[in-house]
Amino acid sequence: MEQIKDTQPTRSTKRNQERFGKTISLIATLLIVLVVLSILFFVLSRGLRTFTQHDVSVLDFFAGTEWRPGETDDAGNALVGALPMIVGSFVVTLLSALLATPVSIGAAVFMTEVSPKAGKKILQPAIELLVGIPSVVYGFIGLTVVVPFVRQLVGGTGFGMLAGTLVLFVMILPTTTSMAVDALNAVPRHYREASFAMGGTRWQTIYRVVLRAAMPGLLTAIVFGMARAFGEALAVQMVIGNAPVLPDSFTTPASTLTSILTMNMGNTVFGTLENDVLWSLASILLVMSLVFNIVTRWIGKKGAIKG
Amino acid sequence: MKRMNVLNKMLFLLSGIIFLSACGPVVEEESITAVGSSAMQPLVEAAGEQYSGENFGKFINVQGGGSGTGLSQIAAGAVEIGNSDIFAEEKEEIDASQLKDHLVAVVGITPIVHPDIDVSDVSKEDLAKIFTGEITNWSEVGGQDLEIVVLNRASGSGTRATFESTVFEEGQEAMVTQEQESSGTVRSIVSSTPGTISYIAFPYVDDSVKVLSINGVEPADENVVTDDWFIWSYQHMYTNGEPEGLTKDFIEYVLSEPVQENLIPRLGYIPITQMEVQKDAEGNIIETE
Numbered sequence: 006m007e008q009i010k011d012t013q014p015t016r017s018t019k020r021n022q023e024r025f026g027k028t029i030s031l032i033a034t035l036l037i038v039l040v041v042l043s044i045l046f047f048v049l050s051r052g053l054r055t056f057t058q059h060d061v062s063v064l065d066f067f068a069g070t071e072w073r074p075g076e077t078d079d080a081g082n083a084l085v086g087a088l089p090m091i092v093g094s095f096v097v098t099l100l101s102a103l104l105a106t107p108v109s110i111g112a113a114v115f116m117t118e119v120s121p122k123a124g125k126k127i128l129q130p131a132i133e134l135l136v137g138i139p140s141v142v143y144g145f146i147g148l149t150v151v152v153p154f155v156r157q158l159v160g161g162t163g164f165g166m167l168a169g170t171l172v173l174f175v176m177i178l179p180t181t182t183s184m185a186v187d188a189l190n191a192v193p194r195h196y197r198e199a200s201f202a203m204g205g206t207r208w209q210t211i212y213r214v215v216l217r218a219a220m221p222g223l224l225t226a227i228v229f230g231m232a233r234a235f236g237e238a239l240a241v242q243m244v245i246g247n248a249p250v251l252p253d254s255f256t257t258p259a260s261t262l263t264s265i266l267t268m269n270m271g272n273t274v275f276g277t278l279e280n281d282v283l284w285s286l287a288s289i290l291l292v293m294s295l296v297f298n299i300v301t302r303w304i305g306k307k308g309a310i311k312g
Numbered sequence: 313m314k315r316m317n318v319l320n321k322m323l324f325l326l327s328g329i330i331f332l333s334a335c336g337p338v339v340e341e342e343s344i345t346a347v348g349s350s351a352m353q354p355l356v357e358a359a360g361e362q363y364s365g366e367n368f369g370k371f372i373n374v375q376g377g378g379s380g381t382g383l384s385q386i387a388a389g390a391v392e393i394g395n396s397d398i399f400a401e402e403k404e405e406i407d408a409s410q411l412k413d414h415l416v417a418v419v420g421i422t423p424i425v426h427p428d429i430d431v432s433d434v435s436k437e438d439l440a441k442i443f444t445g446e447i448t449n450w451s452e453v454g455g456q457d458l459e460i461v462v463l464n465r466a467s468g469s470g471t472r473a474t475f476e477s478t479v480f481e482e483g484q485e486a487m488v489t490q491e492q493e494s495s496g497t498v499r500s501i502v503s504s505t506p507g508t509i510s511y512i513a514f515p516y517v518d519d520s521v522k523v524l525s526i527n528g529v530e531p532a533d534e535n536v537v538t539d540d541w542f543i544w545s546y547q548h549m550y551t552n553g554e555p556e557g558l559t560k561d562f563i564e565y566v567l568s569e570p571v572q573e574n575l576i577p578r579l580g581y582i583p584i585t586q587m588e589v590q591k592d593a594e595g596n597i598i599e600t601e
Contacts, residue, residue, distance in 0.1 A: 072488075075468075148497075148500065148501070152505075153504065156505070162505050162508070163505065164490060164505075243497065247466075247492060247493075248489050268491060268492075268493045269466050269467065271378025272378045272380040272381075272466055272467070272468030272469055273468055274380050274383065274384040274406060276405070
């Protein structure tokens with residue numbers, strides 16, 4: 006016993022160090038959790054005030070189509086229908102993901118299966134460059150190139166969901182492509198070898214084996230792209246026209262949750278309905294990003310590659 | 313070697329202490345924060361820089377955020393100065409009684425259209441009807457057969473509030489249409505989209521857009537000072553109660569002759585001292601001379 010005790014001191018300094026390191030990482034983790042929880046609490050508590058303090062009915066908010074915060078209708082109900090923005094957000098998100106999916110999967114197949122060398126040398130840097138471009142630059146290009154293009158193509162002013170979709174398509178392309186590349190790279194080599202060994206052509210291997218095996222990863226890539234599109238504010242705001250009306254076509258001005266948020270937050274007074282209803286929009290965004298997160302986790306769990 | 317190092321360090325520290333203590337009593341650093349209207353930001357920033365240059369160690373932090381932010385921050389006492397293009401009384405939620413208003417400048421606002429529009433003068437009634445959506449084609453006001461595209465600033469923007477309160481008659485309401493957040497974006501969209509009409513403050517006007525005169529009156533500073541050009545607003549600096557110390561000093565500086573006569577006109581605003589009329593929070597005009 007005595008001997009063991011003699012050896013203890015050196016051990017215990019090491020153990021102290023270990024404990025110290027553990028404590029630091031634990032504190033860091035707790036801090037992050039605390040920040041996330043307090044943001045959640047703050048946004049949701051503000052957002053719910055629309056319904057608790059200002060007596061707006063939930064139905065009026067989610068299904069109403071008149072957005073004139075600060076004004077009331079003849080019955081005295083506040084005009085805070087958020088349906089135009091909710092529709093706008095979902096439409097541009099889904100459409101841009103729909104456009105980006107085939108392009109990014111095609112690019113990923115090229116980079117991993119067809120010509121890895123050229124892919125690494127040319128496509129990879131190009132995509133990394135796309136990631137690095139700030140969203141205000143995308144918006145600016147959208148305003149000066151995409152909007153006039155849409156105007157010449159279909160008439161009208163050019164502002165609207167079509168322009169928003171095109172800008173978002175380019176913006177989420179790098180996210181979806183690089184994640185699709187990762188997914189394809191994660192397909193074990195022996196899957197391909199087995200396919201070739203059985204006489205499968207390259208196309209058959211890609212289509213029947215690699216893409217099938219990478220499907221969960223590809224879906225995750227698309228959902229991540231959608232999450233980015235849903236939360237993008239600045240670039241969309243510059244090209245969508247920001248008219249809080251239910252869009253009757255893709256080329257008439259519409260609005261998204263984010264565009265209305267960024268446009269109005271500086272002009273409202275904290276604690277008023279005009280301000281709280283913006284927090285309600287922010288709550289929708291927050292909840293949707295949680296949903297996107299849960300969906301990607303669910304996909305990951307369901308379809309992890311076995312073997 | 314080691315001793316040398318320690319000695320060096322001590323010398324360095326000592327010289328640092330001497331240097332800092334030499335600075336200490338001479339310059340007492342002081343700063344205040346002014347928050348609010350983005351239309352006023354360039355003005356307050358330029359005045360603040362000039363003030364800091366003349367008064368060593370005094371700093372004016374200027375932030376944007378919009379008139380609503382400026383008013384709510386000053387009402388909450390979170391900042392020293394709240395910048396706003398509109399009267400605090402116009403925002404119902406703000407308790408204006410505790411705020412002290414300092415009018416520092418005036419800015420005119422003009423309707424702007426795409427350069428290809430054949431219209432250069434419009435009546436006040438027609439202008440209002442364009443923005444309420446009653447007039448939808450340029451041919452109805454003497455221009456070519458082209459659909460009118462109305463572009464608004466965000467609801468709650470000071471420029472929009474001023475435009476609507478001076479142009480609209482009682483009961484008229486803006487149509488729901490495109491909105492943009494900043495004057496710069498409005499200008500670039502108007503310059504590039506055929507048929508568009510919007511409005512911006514004088515300092516933002518350039519050759520890329522065409523201004524409209526109203527009832528034959530041109531949008532010019534000399535017409536604003538007499539209220540012949542009726543779309544204008546004060547630039548307010550609000551303080552919570554009577555200003556004190558640096559805040560008082562800075563506001564007096566902004567109202568002083570060098571700033572009013574040089575800086576403010578250079579930035580495109582109209583000095584408050586030149587105004588021949590006054591406007592109250594309800595929009596009533598009073599002749600002063």
